[in-house]
Amino acid sequence: MSEAEVLPPPVPPTVEPRWMRWMRSPAARIAIFVVLLIVLGSVARAISHAIYGDSLKHLAFMDVTPLIEALRLLPIVLAYWILVRFVERRRIAELAPRKLVPHVLLGLAAGFALFSAVVGVLWSFGAFTVSGINHDVVWLGPILVLGVGAGVGEEIISRGVLFRIVEEGLGTWAALLISAAFFGGMHLGNPNATTWSALAIALEAGLLFGLVYHVTRSLWVCMGMHAAWNVAQGPFYGIPVSGFDQHGLLASHMQGPDWLTGGAFGAEASVVALALCSILTAVCLAVAIDRGSMVPPFWRRPNRHLPVTI
Template identity: 45%
Template structure:
């Protein structure tokens, strides 16, 4: 009997998409928690201010990106194509435009229907903490949900399952936020989960989804002064919501409103249709094996 090549067996186990997903998720989440702990210690020592918070938010984004890059390069042993710099600014800018449009249209509809009222303005300095929040969430959450969870689930179980799984998980991840309800989590899953997943499928890179996520949060909080996923913010425009929670999203913010669900889900379905048209859907691994096809349908 031939001896078992334990090194080869171990490498095959590590190379399975599920194992890679768990390892990379633990590494990225662990790095974010670590920076958070260090940040809390710094705040206790020197006191909090908006510029320090912005710096710590940027540190989270940089460290999460670095850990992901190292994982792909040295554990997966492949080029880090989803963070390649060629065309990155153009893709990021496209995502920013889409994120701004999604939230501006949603809040515009709410305003036309009487649910959003402008009460004044705030100084430009209110943008600093919102910018920090947008950078941190836009980078590390997209690395986790699209770069890791979506990508590896898609490799294993196909695009449809990856889209449903990560959209549902993205919505569920917001259930502990202030003022969150099951409706708000379902709204996040439908409007953001589908749109971000479809945009990742279209580009196969992280720049556009990072830009969209950043602009989505910054537009709500930094420009229109609307709560972002339940978190109260001050924006350039001082405002208040009035009317039924289905119109305004209630205390959770515009993301939980019916206008946002309609506008953003429609954008997500349009992006998903484009991904389908361009042949960017991936079959489950066993279907590819049976048919002898490559990764793409």
């Protein structure tokens, strides 16, 4: 018997249906996430209304409970899980459980240190003053909203979905610009928001968090940084967070021109925050360029290689 008769016939490669390939395209995946978010959000709002009625419409940060915040976050988390597991068909490596503790702690430390550096510079200029300690601070609600809610929800949408998927199609530079513009635009509807405050957030946080995700491929780090930045700013230092007034541990006061203090929007609209965040952004960019990890747009990839989440 010849060797050709012993060997089994070759198995032809599996060709995915065209509709499945379309579903996995960057634009389709973003659209699918939006649809999932709308549907699941409607269900979560119905459940919230059944439990709390209309009392959530004007709920203060301090009155938010874990259940209320969980109902707000569940649609985002569940929509992302469905997208990754059933559309992309991969493990959610950017939210790997083994990375949760070390990466979140790293992000928390970095976010608190970064905003403390902003406050330190403002204090050195005489723009930030402290008159005492507030002993009646309510921590739970603001931490749930500003820390957990903003950190988890906004990072999944802005970095986990928008930045990551756009990067696969249009490359890192386009992903940075698009996700940063989206992130800044998200804050235009906040109290005391201006065109400048939205631009400042896009440049200082949108670009920074995008590059932090690109360098680490970990949403945990981004979530920790985002949460710590907000909690340090509001519940700790007593500075408005993205336009929302805060009653913090420190009885603080800002004085000076708006370009320095950020005005009623808070220190995020200060040139100090923009400068310090831009320095860290430049460091992350240098790391990415040195690694050679900047992803080109699809038309400049000879082998159409996509970045791998590790």
